[in-house]
Amino acid sequence: MIRIVDLHKSFGGNKVLRGVNLQLRRGETLAVIGQSGCGKSVLLKHIIGLLKPDKGKVYVDGEDITLLNDEELHKITRRFGMLFQGTALFDSMTVGQNVSFGLERYTDHSKEKIHELVRENLAKVGLRGVEHLMPFELSGGMRKRVGLARAIAYSPDIILYDEPSTGIDPIRADAINDLIIRMGKEMKVSELIITHDMVSAYKVADKIAMLYEGKIIEIGTPEEIKNSKNPIVQQFIHGKAEGPIENW
C-alpha cells in the first residue's frame, strides 16, 4: 500500500534521512521507533507529501507521490489521516470546528450528520461536551486527543500517528492503544505509528521498525524485535544509557 524506496532528505548540512526503505501493507499496523531527533517526523511528512525528498520515492498504491503537484496531492490526502506531534490544532477554531474541518472538505455529509460524527469521534477518544471549547482551553493531553479525533473523523484508510500517547496519562494512553488496534482490525485501516513507548509498540503493532542514523536498521514482529541480536536495538528497547548509541 505504501512503499518507501531509498528516501534521502537533508536540511542544510544535516543529513536526516539517508536511504530509508519501508513498506506498509493494507490493514497492517507498523510502529516506527528511534531516538529523538533521528528523523521520524520528517519521514512521516514525506508520506503525505508535506516534504519533498532530495532523492527517493514514496509510492501510495503504486503511484509515486513525490512527482505530484499540490493539486494532485489533494486527491490522495483524503485517504490519509494525520496526527501531528504538536497536534497542530487550528487555534482560531473551536474543538468542534477542528474535528469537522476534514469532514466538510472530504465528505458530502449533511450538517446534522457531520455534527453527529464530530460527537462520535470525540467520544471515541474519551472526550464529551468539549465541542464549543477553544484549543487553548484544553490540557495538553486533551489537545492530543482532539488531534486524534480530527485525524480519524473522515474515515481515512491510512492513518499516520506521530506519538499518539505522549503526554497522556497511562490509562487513557492504553485506551488509545485499544482504539488504534480497533481501527486496524475492524476498519481495516493501515496505520503507521511513531512512538517512544515500547509497551504500546508491542501491544498495537504488527511490525516494528527502528530508524537509526537515517536508515531502517531492523524491522520485524514485536517478538523478533524483542529477540533482536542487534545491540543498538537492544539498547533502545530496554532504554539503557550504556551501549553503542551515543547519548550526547
Next chain:
Amino acid sequence: MFRKVKSPLFYINIFFEEMGEVGLLIFRTFKNLFKKPWEKGIFIQQLEEVGVRSLPVVLLTAAFGGLVFALQTYVGFHRYIGPGSETYGGPIISLGLSKELIPILVGLMVAGRVGSAMAAEIGTMKITEQIDALFSLGADPIRYLVVPRTLACFIMLPCLTVFGDIVGIAAGFFYNVVLMGVNRVLYVRNILLYMELWDVFSGLIKAAVFGIIIALIGCWQGLKTEGGAEGVGRATTRTVVIASVLILIVNFLLSKALPANL
C-alpha cells in the same frame, strides 16, 4: 556581534529568489481565485477585519491629513496670491487628498494594522504546523488563507478610501470655511467646478492596488516564517516595512502612469 559581511552577489541572489517567491505566490493566488470550494466564511471575516475595523483609524488620519493640507494651502494662497484667492484651495485640497494623500494614508494604516496581523497569524500557523494540517485536511493554504485575504483587501481599501476622501475633504472645508472664514459659496463652487470624478476614481484604483500589495506581502512573509516566536516577529516587521515602501514607490509609478484626467 559583527556579522560577516556578505558579497553583494549574495544579496542580489536573495533578491531574485524572493522576487521568484512572490511571483509564484501571485500566480498561485490568481489560479486559485476561481476554484472551488470558495471560502466564504473567511472572506467575510476578513472583510470585517480589513474594512470595518480599520475604519476608525482611517477616518482619524484622514481628518488630520485634510486639516494640515488645508492649513498649508490656505497659507500658500493667502501669502503668495493674496487674500480672496483662498477659495481656490478647495479643488486643490480635494484633488491632493483624493488622488494622493488619502490612498497613501489608508495603505500605510492598513499595512500596519492588517498586513502585520496577517503575517503574524499565518506565521504562527506555519511554525505550529497548522499550515501542514490544513493541507492534510484537504484545504489548500493558498486558497484557504491567501485568496480571501487578498480579495478582502482589494475590495475594502477603495471603500476605506471613499470614506477617507469624504472626511478629508470635509476637514478641509471645516478648516477653510469655518475656522478661517473663507467664502463658503465660492469654496464649494470651485470644488464642484474643477474636481472631476476621475480624480476620486484614480485614487480608488491606487487603493485597490495597495490592498493587493498588503495582502500578498503579509501572506508571503507569513508563509515563509521560520524559527519560533522570533521568526514571527521578524515576519511582522518585514511585512510593514516592505509593504509601506512598496506602497510609496508604486504610488509614484501609478501617479505617473494613470492619466491626469479622462
